[in-house]
Amino acid sequence: xxxxxxxxxxxxxxxxxxxxxxxxxxxxxxxxxxxxxxxxxxxxxxxxxxxxxxxxxxxxxxxxxxxxxxxxxxxxxxxxxxxxxxxxxxxxxxxxxxxxxxxxxxxxxxxxxxxxxxxxxxxxxxxxxxxxxxxxxxxxxxxxxxxxxxxxxxxxxxxxxxxxxxxxxxxxxxxxxxxxxxxxxxxxxxxxxxxxxxxxxxxxxxxxxxxxxxxxxxxxxxxxxxxxxxxxxxxxxxxxxxxxxxxxxxxxxxxxxxxxxxxxxxxxxxxxxxxxxxxxxxxxxxxxxxxxxxxxxxxxxxxxxxxxxxxxxxxxxxxxxxxxxxxxxxxxxxx
Amino acid sequence: xxxxxxxxxxxxxxxxxxxxxxxxxxxxxxxxxxxxxxxxxxxxxxxxxxxxxxxxxxxxxxxxxxxxxxxxxxxxxxxxxxxxxxxxxxxxxxxxxxxxxxxxxxxxxxxxxxxxxxxxxxxxxxxxxxxxxxxxxxxxxxxxxxxxxxxxxxxxxx
Numbered sequence: 001x002x003x004x005x006x007x008x009x010x011x012x013x014x015x016x017x018x019x020x021x022x023x024x025x026x027x028x029x030x031x032x033x034x035x036x037x038x039x040x041x042x043x044x045x046x047x048x049x050x051x052x053x054x055x056x057x058x059x060x061x062x063x064x065x066x067x068x069x070x071x072x073x074x075x076x077x078x079x080x081x082x083x084x085x086x087x088x089x090x091x092x093x094x095x096x097x098x099x100x101x102x103x104x105x106x107x108x109x110x111x112x113x114x115x116x117x118x119x120x121x122x123x124x125x126x127x128x129x130x131x132x133x134x135x136x137x138x139x140x141x142x143x144x145x146x147x148x149x150x151x152x153x154x155x156x157x158x159x160x161x162x163x164x165x166x167x168x169x170x171x172x173x174x175x176x177x178x179x180x181x182x183x184x185x186x187x188x189x190x191x192x193x194x195x196x197x198x199x200x201x202x203x204x205x206x207x208x209x210x211x212x213x214x215x216x217x218x219x220x221x222x223x224x225x226x227x228x229x230x231x232x233x234x235x236x237x238x239x240x241x242x243x244x245x246x247x248x249x250x251x252x253x254x255x256x257x258x259x260x261x262x263x264x265x266x267x268x269x270x271x272x273x274x275x276x277x278x279x280x281x282x283x284x285x286x287x288x289x290x291x292x293x294x295x296x297x298x299x300x301x302x303x304x305x306x307x308x309x310x311x312x313x314x315x316x317x318x319x320x321x322x323x324x325x326x327x328x329x330x331x332x333x334x335x
Numbered sequence: 336x337x338x339x340x341x342x343x344x345x346x347x348x349x350x351x352x353x354x355x356x357x358x359x360x361x362x363x364x365x366x367x368x369x370x371x372x373x374x375x376x377x378x379x380x381x382x383x384x385x386x387x388x389x390x391x392x393x394x395x396x397x398x399x400x401x402x403x404x405x406x407x408x409x410x411x412x413x414x415x416x417x418x419x420x421x422x423x424x425x426x427x428x429x430x431x432x433x434x435x436x437x438x439x440x441x442x443x444x445x446x447x448x449x450x451x452x453x454x455x456x457x458x459x460x461x462x463x464x465x466x467x468x469x470x471x472x473x474x475x476x477x478x479x480x481x482x483x484x485x486x487x488x489x490x491x492x493x
Contacts, residue, residue: 049451149448151415153424153440158359193347202354240357
């Protein structure tokens, strides 16, 4: 059911039957490593390009989640997936081998929750029995496309972030046991004129705050309704700005309620500067750690607002500012 | 809220002001000191190389710089290939970027990065992706300076 202008409350809340998180070598040192299903110790995944490695990551996450749900790929009606590669090739190429009817999606790093929201709405309306939603990112493939060659010695500023090498996937069904997706808010594009691609946190924070604020307003709930509100990949810099914005907009967040997947994934590691980023950042943290915490009963209700910077290398070279978006999905453990 | 505008809207300005106070800045003073130390070290090392070429390989003083630069280029390319260079330069900043080492790193890193697209379209087509502008504008500015010098000479200057 549509609530307000841009939110859905799901009358038949779909169940997250299983979820999986796959990481690269650097992610295996993550403080959340226990919640990953598997790691690859080779950044190339035995492929001859980073782009092919990313496809492998995505395939691995999808196969893992199928295995965990006890389903075959033929059981799945739709695969909803997206990534950061040009023309979302990682997703399309993985869809080729998985042979699941496929909806490609681009929401940059917000793709995880964009996919989860759309998948939930489809299930809620009876448009599918099972949907697999997934996303991946690869550190070197992303750096190559958006910034500099990985071995190039440009000094990174303290606001820069580390793209997560990994993939996250979830299978949703109409019935079953597990956390349920209860509502979602689709964000609109917010551009605050930030142009620095090494400062995504500052660019994306307003979009995240806007979507969370809209979600709370349209669903007519207070932030305290949730046990946890997490943004996707604002990092330490963006998180600090988002906190200021919440304060300015009069939204009271109690201590420990709000966090960011970009801060959680690597902790305070000087190697990653402001934190993690990339499609796999919110996907691996949500589909790994956060859902596990919910399954263990530590969390009852959480809101994940994945954040995406909708720039391209061309738009940046043409000195355009960075348009950003955030999609929020509410996951609750209800029987 | 549109992107491609020259002037920021009041809302954008207000936000950027708010963010400015939170965003950590590049540490200019420590970075400058590191660049000075690293750059100086590279130049001293290079001078040592020159002396070696003069004393042991009997190079003319005016010619000894060339093999010295070649050694630096080889070392940078090697360190780039071994995946060490970018870690050094994260510390050293301009100290490793400004000497010829930075130039060698920009070419080697781009060549390695695009190896997956083949030798012609990948390595050949992308090697000078970062270094290209330096060559283009370096050559062009040399041309302009030479014209100025010749003009001054022609009108009876130095």
